[in-house]
Amino acid sequence: MELFGTEWMNAYQQQWNGAPEVAGALANSGFSTTIGVGFPEDPEPKAYVRVEQGMIVYAGAYDGSELHWDMRATPEQWEKWQDSPPGMVGLGSAVALGRLKFFAGDYATMIKNPALAGPFVKSFGLMGKVTA
Template sequence: MGLAQAQAELFSDAWMKAFMEEWNKETAAIVEPLANLDNPFTANIAYGIYGDDQPKGVLIVEKGKVVSAGTYNGETLKWDLRAKPESWDKWLKAGKVGKLDMAKPAMWGGLGFEVGNYSAMMKDPSMMGPFMKSFEVMSRVNVE
């Protein structure tokens, strides 16, 4: 599958639903740590392409578990992650986002947060671990 074809599917409704299934398989690494926070993690998390007017896909997370996923339809967001297509492609192939990529703005190939308290998350290991694991989970998404 070429990059252009992969980008057409990235964050599509089917891709997001497959991401939800993979996320929820990670009970010990993502779901339980987020559910066991003092304030259990509940959020609408969107993903998209830097420079677009709105994100492409969204996960609805309740107490660490994704309960719904699909195309973004105007949901109120707690997190909105954006990057250039080539950056998403690199991270999905690697199964991780690099620390330097997290420090660079999206316009320079880094991970951008349109919405969300990035600095608070970076300082909280209980959130940072599941966040980093989510990139490994994304790399396993396979939409035929």
């Protein structure tokens, strides 16, 4: 299954929406946003999700929508995180070392907010549950 392809994004949406530690926690905060994902060398993200009240209501190819968050890493780094999801320290290191780049969004502010930080870290763990 192609990373961030339609099938992958649909499977990720199912994982996210079925995870109370992510969707439920974000719903309790009234969290709504758009999050792009992709590769740093590309002019646009490969895909994105639209989150409303903690639940992903759209997951698929990037269509030019305004993004609140745009996270980029190399395909190899994304695959590594699928195999071994990072924790809080691992994500902090990835940002500091440039392995995870934010083209939109404020990582420092988000990670200091407990209502967002926990679900953010756990959302990387869901990537490893996406299977063909």
